[in-house]
Amino acid sequence: MTKMGRPRTFDRQKAIEQALHLFWEQGYESTSLSQLKAQIGNGITAPSFYAAFGSKEQLFQEVVQFYIQSYSKVTDSLWDDNLSPKEAIEQTLRRSTQMQCELGHPKGCMVALGIMSAPTAENIHIAQPLTDARARTLKGFTRCVQRGVDAGYLLENTNVQALSNTFCSFLFGISISARDDAELSVLNDAITELMKLWTLAEKS
The missing domain is CATH 1.10.357 (Tetracycline Repressor; domain 2)
Structure with a gap:
């Protein structure tokens, strides 16, 4: 039986901070999902992104709260x-x-x-x-x-x-x-x- 590789993982808080810089630099509308995935890195896929953050909008809300705090x-x-x-x-x-x-x-x-x-x-x-x-x-x-x-x-x-x-x-x-x-x-x-x-x- 072929062993499955370990799933890619990422530091969620670090991902929030990386997304923050992108939203901060470009604003909400100009920031695309593909840019967010590239910024977060670690091979995160669209399904993984949605599983972790729900949506671009929900990620933005988390980012804003992190910035405010x-x-x-x-x-x-x-x-x-x-x-x-x-x-x-x-x-x-x-x-x-x-x-x-x-x-x-x-x-x-x-x-x-x-x-x-x-x-x-x-x-x-x-x-x-x-x-x-x-x-x-x-x-x-x-x-x-x-x-x-x-x-x-x-x-x-x-x-x-x-x-x-x-x-x-x-x-x-x-x-x-x-x-x-x-x-x-x-x-x-x-x-x-x-x-x-x-x-x-x-x-x-």
Whole structure:
């Protein structure tokens, strides 16, 4: 009797990380099943892929959750009450910018860049976790600015929503600059200038 060879195996967590880099670099729509299989490697077949992950969509959802629980931790400062509101915002901006520019993974932020180009009623749910993550980041900035007003750091008539959106829009805009290989030092200088908006809103 001919002995059957041992089935090919792969490290599932490593496969998630490999898929993450592909989705992060290309986005959901532009990433094909064949590219995912090639990225994961180890001779994984279509049946093996579906057995392991269910579908491209399900794999994407796992990838997003892994990203949020790892790389997205750079925004945790927004929820740290041990920091002053200003420190929390600046630390988040600088840590996220450093992460988006570092080597070893695609540049930019997957939460900002991994969305589908034209979501429809049928597939908009695929991008929902990223939409939720962006909303949470904005909520964190808003929380910090409101905390600044409540604690007396900022003027009572500060436009909390406008200032929060300014910080959040800047953060997600960093993704484009990082993809264009902007120097980290230049982006940090931009953060220094941006934080002057906080100074302008401070009570004298």
